[in-house]
Amino acid sequence: MQLLRVAWALTGAAICCFLILLIHSRLLKEGQLAAGTCEIVTLDRDSSQPRRTIARQTARCACKKGQIAGTTRARPACVDAGIVRKKQWCEMVPCLEDEGCDLLVNKSGWTCTQPGGRVKTTTVSSAAL
Numbered sequence: 001m002q003l004l005r006v007a008w009a010l011t012g013a014a015i016c017c018f019l020i021l022l023i024h025s026r027l028l029k030e031g032q033l034a035a036g037t038c039e040i041v042t043l044d045r046d047s048s049q050p051r052r053t054i055a056r057q058t059a060r061c062a063c064k065k066g067q068i069a070g071t072t073r074a075r076p077a078c079v080d081a082g083i084v085r086k087k088q089w090c091e092m093v094p095c096l097e098d099e100g101c102d103l104l105v106n107k108s109g110w111t112c113t114q115p116g117g118r119v120k121t122t123t124v125s126s127a128a129l
Contacts (some may be wrong), residue, residue: 033062036074038069073097094122
């Protein structure tokens with residue numbers, strides 16, 4: 001009798017999980033992102049110049065109200081729209097934990113400096129603004 005109750009409870013839990021997944025998949029149609037998330041759409045790297053790699057990345061985000069696509073910890077993320085409007089790029093914490101962030105003089109982007117001295121420069125295209 002006890003085994004039968006456990007079996008029915010597990011069956012009920014499995015059906016419940018299946019229904020939740022089914023409802024979730026209906027709400028998020030294929031190709032649609034959950035609110036507050038981003039995904040990388042394209043990533044191109046050009047290493048034709050010595051000691052220099054140029055990377056171009058395009059991300060698709062589904063940001064909540066008051067947010068806009070940005071970068072946090074070197075990954076695409078939804079950030080406060082005011083950061084982008086004011087071009088205070090380092091406020092969105094774009095660099096990795098052990099890196100230092102500095103604004104470019106013309107506020108067109110930022111640099112992330114690693115402890116060993118290597119510098120990664122990121123510029124924001126005007127089309128993104």
